[in-house]
Amino acid sequence: MADVISAQGTGEQLLSEQETVALIELMFFAYRDFVSDPDEILGTYGFGRAHHRVLHFVGRDPGMTVQRLLDILRITKQSLGRVLKELIGKGYIFQKEGEADRRQRLLYLTEAGEELRQRLMDPQIGRIRRAVALPEGDAAHLYRTVLYRMVSPANRETVRDWIGRAGLPGDAQDGG
Amino acid sequence: MADVISAQGTGEQLLSEQETVALIELMFFAYRDFVSDPDEILGTYGFGRAHHRVLHFVGRDPGMTVQRLLDILRITKQSLGRVLKELIGKGYIFQKEGEADRRQRLLYLTEAGEELRQRLMDPQIGRIRRAVALPEGDAAHLYRTVLYRMVSPANRETVRDWIGRAGLPGDAQDGG
DNA sequence: GTAAATATGTCAATATGGCTGACGTAATTT
DNA sequence: AAATTACGTCAGCCATATTGACATATTTAC
Structure with a gap:
């Protein structure tokens, strides 16, 4: 890296x-x-x-x-x-x-x-x-966060609503 | 979590x-x-x-x-x-x-x-x-590791050979 | 040197999973 | 009463995949 x-x-x-x-x-x-x-x-x-x-x-x-x-x-x-x-x-x-x-x-x-x-x-x-x-930290959490941020901002609310119960990270400040 | x-x-x-x-x-x-x-x-x-x-x-x-x-x-x-x-x-x-x-x-x-x-x-x-x-650690590295581990073990060598140059983590010990 | 295997291309038929457009019915909303 | 909504369906089209069969050129194996 x-x-x-x-x-x-x-x-x-x-x-x-x-x-x-x-x-x-x-x-x-x-x-x-x-x-x-x-x-x-x-x-x-x-x-x-x-x-x-x-x-x-x-x-x-x-x-x-x-x-x-x-x-x-x-x-x-x-x-x-x-x-x-x-x-x-x-x-x-x-x-x-x-x-x-x-x-x-x-x-x-x-x-x-x-x-x-x-x-x-x-x-x-x-x-x-x-x-x-993985031993390194909370891989699941980070994986979920990255996948969520791969979703187009315009669709994130729908996705968040759907996933909802399983817990998502706070919405970040990027305009992807 | x-x-x-x-x-x-x-x-x-x-x-x-x-x-x-x-x-x-x-x-x-x-x-x-x-x-x-x-x-x-x-x-x-x-x-x-x-x-x-x-x-x-x-x-x-x-x-x-x-x-x-x-x-x-x-x-x-x-x-x-x-x-x-x-x-x-x-x-x-x-x-x-x-x-x-x-x-x-x-x-x-x-x-x-x-x-x-x-x-x-x-x-x-x-x-x-x-x-x-993301501010939290090396998100790219962890993301790459998890994606790589999503690949079926039988296919990992091929994928590793292909990706190769961009550097992958050491092969882990799971039998997915 | 002949036979077998390999690399590629192509023809034909079929399946899946999308699409648009049009039309119909029942129920709800305005 | 009219417009809208929720759903279903018919018909045709397109993109991408499949299998099976066959052809050609070239390389490899015996």
Whole structure:
């Protein structure tokens, strides 16, 4: 870590281009392997990554509306439609009419859905736990902070609201 | 950071499921935004994410073979074929017969290719630099370490060889 | 020197997961 | 009563991946 360029005088340093490129590529390799385990499992069910996302987020917030799911996934309702239909058809998700607003079709996981969601998540939990199990300080905290700061400022409030309960660092003062 | 479960007695701690799920989701959100800037630029060229990957990796290792590129990207040559043909056709990449082995078609960026690669990389460099510009210790180093440990052990040697020059931490003792 | 393996390219068919645009229905809000 | 919202669906298109098959040139192995 010798070739850093000093920055705003606040103690932070500007990463060299070479070091930053290494991080860009590590993002690619890490993400590739991060999704490889669930991908394999999904294959045996005839599902894809899109199904995983739906299962995961519905499981995290049971009773969510279709619109909320679309906002999180950032896809169109037509794209979601096919995936959702398959998940419902195969008995992993069911819908319930909203009580307050009967236009809504609130989303829930069936028992099979909960099971599959957990099965898909297990290898990722293991991978992350092992990755952050470092002797040097609080690696998990710093990792979370950096990932959070990778999110575009315009999206941070939404992300923060979603993650919420698991605790995020105080919002920093950068305009990325 | 209260609800951690102590682990192997080496000072590391096991992350709670809740905290780990937050990291899983942050991976998703961070990666989504991380690729959003290049995606926008690529659209104006009629290119997609696949073209970006090819431009990036060829630019990082000019003269690489097609096979080496396939190994890095982990796609089939048929998938690469179309993308490569478009990049060559539009003048961003050119091929040169290998001198030692004349079967090889070594890959290089044209000047336009170099320019586009840099243009696509710039916002990602900025995003990462801002994300790791933290007062708390060496955030970049820790971030790189964690990302590296997210890579499957079976792939770490390849990744390490690739990243190499930018310096990676000593290989740790986990069997992820 | 012939046979086998390697590096690359290409044709064809298929799957997944996105997209836009248009239209319809039911329920809620104004 | 009219406008808006929540949702679903049909149809077509695009990008990116897949498998399998086949061809060509070159290098390596026996």
